[in-house]
Amino acid sequence: MDTSEIRRRFLGHFEAAGHTVVPSASVLASDPNLLFVPAGMVPFKPYFLGQETPPWPRATSVQKCVRTPDIEDVGRTTRHGTFFEMCGNFSFGDYFKQRAIELAWDLVTKPLDQGGWGLEESRLYPSVYVDDQEAVDLWKQVSGLPDDRIARLGKSENYWSMGVPGPGGPCSEILYDRGPAYGADGDFGAEDRYLEIWNLVFMQDELSAVRSKEDFDIAGSLPKKNIDTGMGLERVAFLLQGRENMYEIDVMFPVIERAMELSGRTYGVNHDDDVRFRVVADHVRSSMMLIGDGVTPGNEGRGYVLRRLLRRAVRSMRLLGFEDPALPELMPVSRDKMGETYSDLVRDWDRIARVAYGEEETFRKTLQAGTQIFDLAAGDVKRSGATTLAGEQAFALHDTYGFPIDLTLEMAAEQGLAVDEEGFRGLMAAQRERAKADAKAKKGQHADTTVYRGILDAHGPTQWLAYETLETESRPLALLSGGSAAQVLREGEVGEIVLDRTPFYAESGGQAADAGVLDFAGGRVEVLDVQRPIKGLVVHQVRVTEGELSADADVFAKVDPGWRTGARQAHSGTHVVHAALRQVLGPSALQSGSYNRPGYLRLDFGWTQALSPAQVREIEQVSQQALRADLPVTWDYMSLEQAREWGAIALFGETYDNTKVRVVEIGGPWSRELCGGTHVDHSSQIGTIVVTGEASVGSGNRRIEAFTGVEGFDYLARERDVVSQLTTLLKTQPDDLVGRVGDLVERLKAVEKEVEKARVTQLLAGGAALASASADVNGVAVVVHRADGAGGGDVRTLALDVRSRLDAARPGVVVVAGVQDGKVSVVAAVNDAGRERGVSANELVRAIGQLIGGKGGGKDDVAQGGGSDATRLDEALALVSTDVARMAG
Structure with a gap:
């Protein structure tokens, strides 16, 4: 059974059982504590935490996931991969343990001709949390299995939590026995034998004082019990396809076959080569999926993970004996297989290929430079009479020059040298520990939204009127000072206020929050910032400039009209520049980030080389022509799927409501994007767009900056003043200014050469x-x-x-x-x-x-x-x- 059929049967099974099929979210996590989505439940996390109300009582999805902590194990085990697809079914206060067990067991054991997977019951072993007798009884009731076929495991294996106070609960896994050739009977820790294919989480406890995965307090039961399950698509695929591991399934093995053709080596003959073939298959696919979701190679965060994956793939092909560019040969093979499910890969292929192939070319140059550094280090070792390259040198080659340790080992052996691998591994481990400590510190800074959740539960969502008006009469729902409830904010004090209704735009989608004031009897507060800490609630950060604001005061909220006009011009200008970019450079020049405030816009886009002055001028000219054409700016609401069919552009890394999104058009299909920002009514109202710079912001990413509206005219006026001063100073006309300055520069260079010549002559005299x-x-x-x-x-x-x-x-x-x-x-x-x-x-x-x-x-x-x-x-x-x-x- 091919992978697409396994996926189809999973979704169909749960849709027939009343679950809403939810499309996969981007692999880029919106959670600030995560680089990537590591599990299928992550997009549903706000529902489990009670931060948002789920739009359906039960759901099912096949989620794109990436996990990188075990990257060194890729290729060495049957189950470790960086990119994988996790099938899941979720209940939000609806059904619980019994129904979850019934649904899972039914799909796993149902015969193939009845739409199931047809796995042999004799090979299946449920596992439960050691203290969860209820789950044991339910498994016996549903499956008919005896006690000795149900494994009881401890907290580390079969109790789930997020690692922070909040929901948790016991788990129940479905294990597949691969037979005695893979491990001892009854040794459920031998994962190669007892392979976990599905984990059912019974989210029933409220955890407090979480000290570690196995050390926490249970404060009580959750008011609503939930179900969260995760089934590894690749694991089920290699079982149903009769393969030895996930790297040999139908969507991955074709890459190995192509790698065999290129390298002249055969998979299945040599263990070290097999590991390299598997690394290639996994990393090529993972890199492609990351680039597809908007990641570009870099030196930190997501970009560093991508860079590492791409370089490990290229390095593995080199170690297999293939030294020519490998990705142009391998990645299209992966595209053809994964593109059957993820059509975006085919549509965005030009961009994906440009990023991947550009990184390989950069790495090939790095290898050349690293080889020279290695040769110098090896020469020093030989001259000293030693035979071992120090761990510090190997680590410097890896960390500073991006030179892989495997290549260092290979080249050292060719010169009759050993490498202090233990010293190298120690330095790598120390670096990983520093990274973990940093990540832990950052995780500890995650904002506590409990106080905001209490306000939302008590009063309901904020009536948000930013699209409709700049002024409202409002009533405070809560005042906050230092994160806690307050009855009054005094003059000079900075705090937060939540209103029942507000005209203020909260920062989102790259657009800065509105500025303005809140007037009340006897005083005024200045609005410093506006945010949405949780969905549905708008929070204003304010400073009291006059009087004392009490929690029961009526206020009159007023957005600064000049600020809003400038913000609308800048945001619409961002859309115009984005459309102009795509017109000049092609459809693969997609926005990867933006920021706009009144009069200013900044747009990041995926591109691997600097733009020429002529291209920048053309982008500016196309933008100005759009303004002169007075294009209508309109917006409408529709489903995400309708928006995609309509050709609307969704930005990388953004999360969107699957049921309703806002699509903004400028000039019809010329610019059509998903956007929640404020905009002008016609493009001419932007006033002007003046591009002020274009530069690199990391590998594969460029940035354009521009002024709009009055600020754009001010910028041009300042440049005009500079030209006027220079023409007066140099006694020439504006059209002759460049030539005049060029002549002066050449004359200055000639004089400097003469002065230098005279100085050297005097020195040598x-x-x-x-x-x-x-x-x-x-x-x-x-x-x-x-x-x-x-x-x-x-x-x-x-x-x-x-x-x-x-x-x-x-x-x-x-x-x-x-x-x-x-x-x-x-x-x-x-x-x-x-x-x-x-x-x-x-x-x-x-x-x-x-x-x-x-x-x-x-x-x-x-x-x-x-x-x-x-x-x-x-x-x-x-x-x-x-x-x-x-x-x-």
Whole structure:
């Protein structure tokens, strides 16, 4: 049974049982504590936490997921993958344990010809939490299995929580026995034998004082009990397809087959090669899915995970013997298989390919540079007589230069060297611990929304009127000071206020919150910020500027009309620039982020190379033409599926309501995006769009900035003033200004060259005198000279010039030191006869460096260095003759 059929049967089974089929959310988690969605329940987390009211009593989904903590285990086990699909069914206060067990057992055991999966009952073992006798009784009742077929496991295996106070409960897993070839009878910890395919979470407890996964207090029972299940699609697929592991299923093995063709090696022959083939299959698919959802390679967060996956795939192909670009050969194979379910991969293929292939090309250059660094390190090891590359060096190659440890091991072996792997692993472990500690610290800062939930439960959602008016008469529902309820906010105090109705736009979708005031009898408060901490509730951060605001005061809420006009112009301008980008660069230039405030917009988009000045001008010109055309700006509400069919663009990383979304159009299909922001009525009302810059904001991401409205005209006026001042100063016309400035720059460069030439001539003019005044030190001609005002280049030039003037037949050494801007530069030069007498320029410079607070080095004939302590320079130079005498014997 192919993977798409397994998925279809799962969704069909639960839809027939009254569940709403919910499409997969983006793999990019909206939870600030998560990089990616790691489980199917994450999109439903607000419902389980009571932060939002679920729109359906029961639901089912097949969710795209990514887990990266076990990335090193990918390919080594049957079950670890970075990207995977998790099938789940969810009950929000509807059915509970018995129905969950019935539905799962029915699908798993129902014959194939009846729409089930037809797994043999004799191979299935339910597991339950050791103290959950109710689950044991229900499994026996539903399945007819005896006691010895039901495994009782502890908290670490069969109790679920989020790791923070909140809902939790016992779990029940369905395990598939793969037979004695995979482990001992009854050893349920042997996951290769007893493979978990489905986990049923009975969310029934309210947890408090959560100290660890196995150490927490149960405060009581949840008022509404929920069901959350997760079934690994890939795991069921390799069982039903008779494969050994998830990498060999129908949607992944074709990549391995292509990798075999490219490398000339065969899967199933060598364990190390098999691991590499599996890494390729997993990482190529995972990378493609991440890019498809808007991730671009970078050095931190999601971008770093993607970069690591892509580079591990390329590295594995190299270790398999294929050194040409691999992703253009492999990723289209994965696209063809996954694109059958996720059509976005096919539609956005140009963008996905450009990002992936560009990163591979960058990595190939990194490998070249890393190889040079490795060769230097290996050379140092050999010269020292050692045979092992230090763990610190291997770690630096990996961490600083992105050079994989496997390549370091491979290349070290080729040169007869070992690598201190234990030292390397220790440094890697320390780095991981630092990362975990940082992540834990960040997680601990997650905002507590309990107080807001209490307000929402008591009073209902805020009546939000930002689309309709700029002014409302309102009543406070709550005042907050320091996160707690307050009866009054005094003059000068900053706090929060929740109103029953508000005209203020709360920050979202890249648009800054409105500014304005709340007037009340005897006073006024200034609105500093407006947010939605939980769905349905609008919270205003305010500062009391006059009087005292009490919780029972009536207020008059007024948005600053100038602020709102500027915000509308900027947000509509963002849509216009986005459409212009796609018109100029092509449909794959998609927005990846934005920010707009009155008069200013910033738009990030996926692109791998800098835009030319001509492209920037064309984007600006297309934008201005849209403004001149006075295009109508309209919006409508529809389902997410309708919006997609209509061609509306949904932004990467944003989450949308599956039942109703707002689509904003500018000029019909020319610009059609999902958006909840405020907008102008016609494009001409934007006033103007002036692009002020275009730059990189990370690998595969560019940023355009622009001014709109009055701020755009102000920017142009400032530039006009600059041009006017320059034309007056240079006595020329605006059209001739560039040529005039260019002529001045060229003349300045020519003068600087002449000045430099004269300076060097003057510097070298004293070379002959210095050479003739050399001192004799034990038969060696020694010249020591201090040249104040000379930099490193000047010092070197003079030292070499003086050395060339010494008698070549007589041993000679020249040491020149210069001081410029408080920094000391030193160069020592020794002729061939001097080196034969044992004089070393390298040793002389090192000795001087110790006294002047610096260092230096080089070869025996020429060495250079520097320092920061000029006060001891004369002392250091005075010791040169002593050092020369010692070296010359």
